[in-house]
Each structure stands twice: as C-alpha cells, then as structure tokens.
Amino acid sequence: xxEKWTERDIPDQKGRTVVVTGxxxxxxxxxxxxxxxxxxxxxxAARDTRKGExxxxxxxxxxxxxxxxxxxxxxxSLESVRAASAALHDGLPQIDLLINNxxxxxxxxxxxxxxxxLQFGTNHLGHFALTGLLLDMLLPVPGSRxxxxxxxxxxxxxxxxxxxxxxxxxxxxxxxxxxxxxxxxYELQRRLAPHGTTISLAAHPGVARTDGPTNHASAGTxxxxxxxxxxxxxxxxxxxxxxxxxxxDPGALGGQxxxxxxxxxxxxHPQVVTSNAASYDVAxxxxxxxxxxxxxxxxxxxxxxxx
Numbered sequence: 001x002x003e004k005w006t007e008r009d010i011p012d013q014k015g016r017t018v019v020v021t022g023x024x025x026x027x028x029x030x031x032x033x034x035x036x037x038x039x040x041x042x043x044x045a046a047r048d049t050r051k052g053e054x055x056x057x058x059x060x061x062x063x064x065x066x067x068x069x070x071x072x073x074x075x076x077s078l079e080s081v082r083a084a085s086a087a088l089h090d091g092l093p094q095i096d097l098l099i100n101n102x103x104x105x106x107x108x109x110x111x112x113x114x115x116x117x118l119q120f121g122t123n124h125l126g127h128f129a130l131t132g133l134l135l136d137m138l139l140p141v142p143g144s145r146x147x148x149x150x151x152x153x154x155x156x157x158x159x160x161x162x163x164x165x166x167x168x169x170x171x172x173x174x175x176x177x178x179x180x181x182x183x184x185x186y187e188l189q190r191r192l193a194p195h196g197t198t199i200s201l202a203a204h205p206g207v208a209r210t211d212g213p214t215n216h217a218s219a220g221t222x223x224x225x226x227x228x229x230x231x232x233x234x235x236x237x238x239x240x241x242x243x244x245x246x247x248x249d250p251g252a253l254g255g256q257x258x259x260x261x262x263x264x265x266x267x268x269h270p271q272v273v274t275s276n277a278a279s280y281d282v283a284x285x286x287x288x289x290x291x292x293x294x295x296x297x298x299x300x301x302x303x304x305x306x307x
Contacts, residue, residue, distance in 0.1 A: 004261075004269040005241065007034050010248045014039035017095050018247075019088065019134070021045045021073060021127065022102025024055040027149070027205055030240035031099060033059045035247070036066040043092070045073040045084060045102075075102055075126025076112040078296055085133035095137040097247055100127040100148040100181070106170040116295070117163045119173045124180035125296055131188070132298040135198070139301060144198040147246045148185040150257075151204050152265060154178035156278055159287065180288060182257070182275050187285035189255040191304040199254030201246040202275070206260035206267045208239035234260070234267035242270040 018035050022028040023044035036042045036059050046052035052070035060066045071087060074080035088095070104122045112121035131146055138144040155175030164173050182202055189200035233239075242258035252258075257275050262268030278284070292298075299305060 010038045016040045018097040019043045020099045024051040027240045028101040030236045031243050037063040041067040043071050045071045047074045076122045078114050081129045094141050096144050098146045109168040119177040123177035128292045129296040129298040132300045136301050138198045146200045148181050148202050150181040151178040182279035183285045183288045187289050203242040203246040203258040205239035207233045245270040
C-alpha cells in the first residue's frame with residue numbers, strides 16, 4: 001500500500017454491487033467511475049436520468065466493459081425514494097456498498113415536495129430514508145458498507161427550528177444538514193456494531209473544484225472563490241478519494257471519518273480525520289434518529305431499530 005492512498009490502492013471490486021447517489025456529476029461521478037473501473041457493478045442513482053445515462057456512457061467509454069446502470073432518484077421526494085428502493089429491490093440481488101453522496105449546497109430558501117427545508121430534507125432526510133429502505137439488502141452481506149458524505153462546513157443543529165421556519169441562512173442550513181449526515185452515520189454504526197456484517201462510515205472531500213459551492217453564490221463570492229480556488233481546491237477525482245477509501249480500504253473501520261490530509265483538510269490524500277465535537281453527541285444522534293424516523297415514516301430493520 002502506498003504511503004499516500006490513491007485510486008490505485010482501490011482493491012478489486014468484482015462481485016460487488018454499489019449504489020451511488022448523485023452519481024451523474026462531480027464527486028459522485030468520479031466515485032462511480034473509479035469503482036466501475038475496478039470491476040464493481042455500479043448503479044448511478046440520479047434525479048435526471050438523461051444526465052445519468054450520459055454519465056454511464058462516459059464511464060463505459062473510460063472503462064471498457066464497465067457494468068453501469070441508472071436508477072431514477074430524487075432525494076427531495078420521499079415518494080421517489082420509496083419508488084427507487086422498490087426498483088432496486090426488484091433489480092438487484094444484494095447491495096454491497098451504498099454511498100450517500102448527493103447534496104444541495106446553499107440554495108435560496110426552498111422546501112422539498114414533502115415540505116422540509118430543501119438542504120435538510122435532501123441532504124439528510126432523503127439519505128436517511130433511502131438507507132433505511134435499502135438496509136435489508138446490505139445486512140446479509142459480509143463486508144457491506146454505508147458511506148455518508150459530510151463536509152468541512154458541518155456546524156450545529158437547531159432542534160427547535162430544523163426546517164428553518166423562523167429564520168433562514170443558506171450557510172447555516174447547509175452546515176446543519178452536513179452535521180446531520182455525521183450524526184446519522186455515527187448512530188447508524190452504533191446500531192450496526194453488534195451485528196458485525198455491515199459498517200457505517202463518513203467522509204468529506206475537502207474543497208472540490210466543482211460548481212457546487214458557487215451555484216447559488218453572488219457574483220462577488222464567485223469571483224473571490226475563483227481567486228482562491230487554486231490554493232484550497234482540488235479536482236473532483238482527488239476530492240473523491242476520501243469517499244473511495246472509506247468505501248474500499250480493507251483496513252477501514254466502522255465509525256471512521258475520512259478527509260484530506262493537507263493543511264486545514266482543504267485538499268490532499270485521504271486519511272482518518274476527526275469531525276467537530278457536536279457530531280459526537282450521542283444524545284443528539286439518538287434524538288435526530290427518532291425525529292428522522294417520525295418525519296420520513298421510515299422504520300429501519302428491527303435488528304438496528306432499537307437503541
């Protein structure tokens with residue numbers, strides 16, 4: 001194994017079935033591409049199936065013989081999440097790896113189809129529901145994993161105003177959704193640990209050179225980001241490495257969090273990192289889990305449902 005973990009260190013993935021959300025572009029695409037190139041059967045779960053099919057074609061072109069399919073999934077709609085789960089149950093014998101990658105970053109205030117604040121509803125609740133509905137396909141599989149993508153921007157959670165109804169800050173809502181990803185990943189691991197087959201990990205990309213951070217930014221913010229981008233960002237293929245290591249490194253352990261090893265974790269090669277103190281609050285992990293079950297009406301399999 002190289003001292004600096006790279007895509008070359010991904011073990012053979014033949015025989016593994018992988019579902020990646022938000023896989024038609026950016027980090028999700030690079031994650032799916034790398035796993036398919038190593039022999040995994042990869043499902044690109046994407047809101048826009050036309051873009052998903054274009055991404056699948058690009059992966060097949062880059063890795064001849066790659067086994068890539070597309071599944072429609074809109075994480076901002078619980079109806080779509082349930083439909084995608086049903087389709088995956090019908091079409092796949094099992095799932096070895098679920099990568100909760102898709103995300104919305106700093107939009108103007110909006111709500112999901114179910115009335116949730118868009119970032120919290122998509123980034124956290126959509127993935128919570130999807131994981132709960134698919135977990136029965138992972139639990140029987142030795143070595144299976146759930147990897148949930150968080151962010152350096154993970155901040156705090158306001159249980160008194162989860163849906164930002166009293167006030168809305170794009171950055172605060174994003175930070176809350178990304179902390180929720182961590183609280184969920186850690187609580188899921190605590191529940192999975194007694195069973196020993198499936199593990200839950202988290203990862204963050206540092207700062208990726210994608211359109212995501214500036215999609216909804218002002219002209220001034222976009223200019224400032226463009227000026228500092230060469231210093232703090234890295235290409236999507238490198239930014240995807242923490243996810244790929246969490247997903248494939250044989251030495252990875254449940255509950256670990258992977259991020260870049262460079263200064264400030266902005267960029268670099270993947271290593272185990274520490275998340276913020278708020279993410280390790282067990283009471284908040286359990287509180288968010290209970291609220292998420294209530295809001296989504298998704299109950300996890302009995303073996304992991306109870307504290």
